[in-house]
Amino acid sequence: MLNESELTLPEFLEDFFIRKPRRIYASGSFADLKKVPPPRWELLDLKRYAGMSIQFSRGCPFQCDLCNVTALLGHRVRTKTSRQILTELDGLYRLGWRDEIFFVDDNFIGNSAFLKADLLPALIEWRQVPVMNIDTLPEGYGRILRHIYAPEHFYQRVRTFLREYKPPENRKQFRLSHILTLVRSLYQLGILSRARAHYWRLLFWTQWERPQLIPEAITLAICGYHYRKVCRQHVA
Numbered sequence: 001m002l003n004e005s006e007l008t009l010p011e012f013l014e015d016f017f018i019r020k021p022r023r024i025y026a027s028g029s030f031a032d033l034k035k036v037p038p039p040r041w042e043l044l045d046l047k048r049y050a051g052m053s054i055q056f057s058r059g060c061p062f063q064c065d066l067c068n069v070t071a072l073l074g075h076r077v078r079t080k081t082s083r084q085i086l087t088e089l090d091g092l093y094r095l096g097w098r099d100e101i102f103f104v105d106d107n108f109i110g111n112s113a114f115l116k117a118d119l120l121p122a123l124i125e126w127r128q129v130p131v132m133n134i135d136t137l138p139e140g141y142g143r144i145l146r147h148i149y150a151p152e153h154f155y156q157r158v159r160t161f162l163r164e165y166k167p168p169e170n171r172k173q174f175r176l177s178h179i180l181t182l183v184r185s186l187y188q189l190g191i192l193s194r195a196r197a198h199y200w201r202l203l204f205w206t207q208w209e210r211p212q213l214i215p216e217a218i219t220l221a222i223c224g225y226h227y228r229k230v231c232r233q234h235v236a
């Protein structure tokens with residue numbers, strides 16, 4: 001079953017109940033999140049969960065070349081209403097949930113105007129969120145992202161990942177495009193970037209500890225560079 005389940009699952013279920021399911025269900029449209037019903041939280045045994053997930057939006061206006069979110073969910077940011085989000089939160093609260101709730105949006109600030117004008121004030125007014133300045137949440141969010149993608153923290157996590165990562169056995173052959181990527185990354189990340197010391201440290205460390213993972217090290221370094229750029233350009 002492909003694409004968003006709000007569109008393809010009902011069709012599958014209809015066919016399934018008359019015992020005529022097709023092999024593939026797909027849709028070229030995107031679901032309207034304003035019509036998505038609240039989750040049936042009461043079907044969960046909440047004691048078995050460490051955290052709950054809520055989704056406010058789908059789609060992203062940006063065009064990061066490493067990301068498949070926009071291919072999957074489109075460039076138009078579709079949001080639920082603040083009332084829908086509060087209904088979901090109230091549902092969890094009523095069932096006794098007092099633990100972590102994670103917003104799983106790919107880009108929570110994709111529609112920052114609506115977020116600031118509507119959802120954040122609604123959340124602040126909601127009984128569980130302490131009163132705070134309307135700019136505090138976006139600022140805090142930006143600070144967290146900048147901390148996560150700061151070179152020293154990001155490259156440290158890359159090394160931890162590479163230390164434990166087991167590469168697939170049937171790896172792709174080295175192609176011309178890989179060599180071009182390597183050369184561009186050496187220039188962009190190893191010469192021009194302000195975090196170049198971290199980049200070279202990562203390359204030498206990988207060459208010494210896990211030489212077969214050099215392609216992964218370069219790919220992840222490019223991702224980090226890219227995320228830092230997105231944060232600089234789009235996050236307060």
Ligand code: SF4
Binds near residue numbers: 061068069106107230
């Ligand atoms: S901002 Fe995030 S979600 Fe949007 S395209 Fe870039 S990586 Fe993907």
